[in-house]
Amino acid sequence: MTTANTHTFDAAPAIEARGLTKSYGGRTAVADLSFAVHAGRVTGFLGPNGAGKSTTMRLLLGLERPEAGEALIEGRPYAALIAPMTRVGALLDAKAFHKGRSARGHLLALARSQALPDARVDAVLDLVGLSSVARKRAGGFSLGMAQRLGIAAALLGDPRIVLLDEPVNGLDPQGILWIRTLMKQLAAEGRAVLVSSHLMNEMAVTADHLLVIGQGRLLADCPTAEFIERHTDPAVYAATPQVARPALLEEAFMRLTAGAAEYSAH
Numbered sequence: 001m002t003t004a005n006t007h008t009f010d011a012a013p014a015i016e017a018r019g020l021t022k023s024y025g026g027r028t029a030v031a032d033l034s035f036a037v038h039a040g041r042v043t044g045f046l047g048p049n050g051a052g053k054s055t056t057m058r059l060l061l062g063l064e065r066p067e068a069g070e071a072l073i074e075g076r077p078y079a080a081l082i083a084p085m086t087r088v089g090a091l092l093d094a095k096a097f098h099k100g101r102s103a104r105g106h107l108l109a110l111a112r113s114q115a116l117p118d119a120r121v122d123a124v125l126d127l128v129g130l131s132s133v134a135r136k137r138a139g140g141f142s143l144g145m146a147q148r149l150g151i152a153a154a155l156l157g158d159p160r161i162v163l164l165d166e167p168v169n170g171l172d173p174q175g176i177l178w179i180r181t182l183m184k185q186l187a188a189e190g191r192a193v194l195v196s197s198h199l200m201n202e203m204a205v206t207a208d209h210l211l212v213i214g215q216g217r218l219l220a221d222c223p224t225a226e227f228i229e230r231h232t233d234p235a236v237y238a239a240t241p242q243v244a245r246p247a248l249l250e251e252a253f254m255r256l257t258a259g260a261a262e263y264s265a266h
């Protein structure tokens with residue numbers, strides 16, 4: 001059944017932040033942040049340590065309340081979503097599971113709490129390559145396995161929007177390649193993927209679009225190729241063959257965020 005409302009929400013961006021503001025103990029973590037994240041592409045969320053990326057993700061997921069502004073998922077605040085895991089899936093903290101449970105037990109408990117079919121558990125275990133260890137205690141998992149389990153949990157509800165906070169942290173090259181391929185596949189299926197990372201080379205080849213923040217403020221919101229062109233030394237950019245330009249992202253990022261690092265040595 002379609003309603004006028006459904007149509008309105010489908011037209012909304014997958015994710016929208018409008019004037020989001022949050023501080024802790026008088027210190028601003030996110031300041032008047034506005035952006036939209038669209039379906040069908042991987043959006044990289046970049047910023048130096050302490051820039052406010054995780055805080056923004058928690059605000060989007062309704063885990064924190066903003067002092068001002070609003071965070072919308074397909075046009076609604078997270079708290080107003082019906083069956084939220086079927087709308088948005090997130091990996092925030094890979095180790096956020098009951099250590100004594102098996103991987104399958106953890107996912108089954110999650111699925112049942114959201115009235116999702118048990119069959120989804122086996123589907124996502126297979127998708128992330130954990131089927132063979134599904135009955136093993138998740139507490140004994142390596143960081144790479146825990147990341148995969150966290151991604152399985154994020155995808156459990158087959159959501160149209162996926163938020164991943166540093167999903168490649170601690171992964172070996174094979175794992176990093178796997179996540180890159182998965183994120184591109186999710187976007188190609190028409191989903192919105194918002195991913196934070198400090199690995200510039202990885203973001204350069206994965207993200208179609210970048211949101212860059214520093215000290216809680218939006219510094220850039222544009223396609224990755226445009227970001228590199230705009231923020232690289234023009235002479236270096238011109239001298240670099242097109243195929244090698246993704247490697248310039250790190251330099252572009254450093255130039256843009258030079259004044260926005262939370263800590264720096266002098």
Ligand SMILES: Nc1ncnc2c1ncn2[C@@H]1O[C@H](COP(=O)(O)OP(=O)(O)OP(=O)(O)O)[C@@H](O)[C@H]1O
Pocket residue numbers: 024028029047048049050051052053054055056262
């Ligand atoms: N629960 C909290 N209590 C107090 N301060 C917090 C809390 N969460 C975040 N902050 C502060 O808010 C700012 C933004 O932190 P946040 O973790 O969102 O940044 P980040 O961009 O995700 O950083 P990183 O790249 O290091 O993970 C930092 O100054 C951090 O110390």
